[in-house]
Amino acid sequence: MKDKESWLYGFNPVLEAVKSGRKITAVYISKQRHEQTQKITELARAEGIRIEFADKEFFDSKFHKGHQGVAALVEKKRLLSIDELLAVPEKRGEMPFFLILDLIEDPRNFGAILRVADAAGVHGTVFQSHRSAGVTSLVSKASAGALEHVNLSEVVNVKHAIDKMKKADIAIIGAEADSEVTMWDVDMKIPLAVVIGSEGEGLRRTVREMCDFAVSLPMRGMVNSLNVSVATGILAYEVMRQRLK
Numbered sequence: 057m058k059d060k061e062s063w064l065y066g067f068n069p070v071l072e073a074v075k076s077g078r079k080i081t082a083v084y085i086s087k088q089r090h091e092q093t094q095k096i097t098e099l100a101r102a103e104g105i106r107i108e109f110a111d112k113e114f115f116d117s118k119f120h121k122g123h124q125g126v127a128a129l130v131e132k133k134r135l136l137s138i139d140e141l142l143a144v145p146e147k148r149g150e151m152p153f154f155l156i157l158d159l160i161e162d163p164r165n166f167g168a169i170l171r172v173a174d175a176a177g178v179h180g181t182v183f184q185s186h187r188s189a190g191v192t193s194l195v196s197k198a199s200a201g202a203l204e205h206v207n208l209s210e211v212v213n214v215k216h217a218i219d220k221m222k223k224a225d226i227a228i229i230g231a232e233a234d235s236e237v238t239m240w241d242v243d244m245k246i247p248l249a250v251v252i253g254s255e256g257e258g259l260r261r262t263v264r265e266m267c268d269f270a271v272s273l274p275m276r277g278m279v280n281s282l283n284v285s286v287a288t289g290i291l292a293y294e295v296m297r298q299r300l301k
Contacts, residue, residue: 063193065119065127067093072201074099079131082106086115086125093126120194133191133203138220141180141209145247148179152226153295154249155181156214158263160284162255163189167198168285169252174202176292182209182217182249214251218266221249230259230267231291233281239271244295255284 061081064070073080074096083100085093087109100107115123136144145152155178160166166189173181189195190210196203211217218228227248251267253259264270273282273290282290 060132061129062132063118063127064130064196065115065123065193066197066201067096067124067126068201069193069196069199069203070126070128070201071096071099072204073128073130074103074105076204078133078204080105081129081131082108084108084110084114084127084129086110086112088112088125092124096126120197122197133208135191136180136207136209138182138209138211138217141182141207142221142224142226144179144207150177150179151245151299152247152249153178154221154226155288155292156217156221156228156249156251157181157183157188158214158251158259159184159187159254159257160252161187161189163192163194164198165189165255165283165285167195167200167203169288170195170199170206170208171202172285172289172292173206174199176289176296178206178292180207180209182211182214184214185210185212215263215266218249218251218263222266222268228267230264230270231272231287232259232264232270233272235270235272237269237271238274239291239294240274242269242271244298248295250288250291250295252284252288 064073083105097107115125155173222228225247227246228251229248230251273287
């Protein structure tokens with residue numbers, strides 16, 4: 057495999073990669089799953105992508121469980137610079153809405169957040185190059201292929217991205233469980249970026265201090281926390297609700 061290529065596996069990730077136009081060297085289909093993957097086969101052939109049929113052992117030896125007998129060798133996803141990311145809303149004629157991930161290390165959470173970002177119309181997601189899950193085949197699988205449709209920017213430190221966004225008059229909203237301000241108390245129809253903290257620690261203190269304000273999710277249960285991707289989904293849809301309203 058070349059350094060510029062990586063693997064994807066699973067029905068939805070491979071299907072979305074083919075549909076998105078990402079450069080694909082070859083699609084691999086299990087001989088035992090040929091009929092179930094007909095849609096991918098047809099689309100790939102229409103795009104002139106090479107199809108290879110392989111035994112179940114090929115998939116079991118290379119990929120995590122859940123590969124569904126489908127994989128693809130693809131060109132690595134192109135990541136955007138912060139400047140390119142900031143230009144996306146203007147090109148679309150829309151109010152800016154970004155996600156900034158402060159050390160999300162679980163690839164399943166990262167993938168689930170990207171699925172939310174795609175569904176909620178987020179213009180781009182920023183993550184750090186270290187102590188973060190990164191762009192991997194497992195993240196793609198967890199995103200159900202949404203990775204293909206989300207603009208991503210990898211930075212050395214998210215604080216630099218926050219600073220650049222603030223200079224572009226984008227409000228920075230931190231998600232903080234102990235904030236007395238709830239998401240219902242804040243106008244989210246303005247240009248904004250929502251900062252999501254890590255699974256265990258939440259926002260780092262230095263990142264929290266850079267936020268214009270922090271919001272919490274109202275809670276009435278005995279367990280006073282939510283999975284980070286679920287919390288991100290609730291916040292993202294509150295932004296969408298306010299803007300559509």
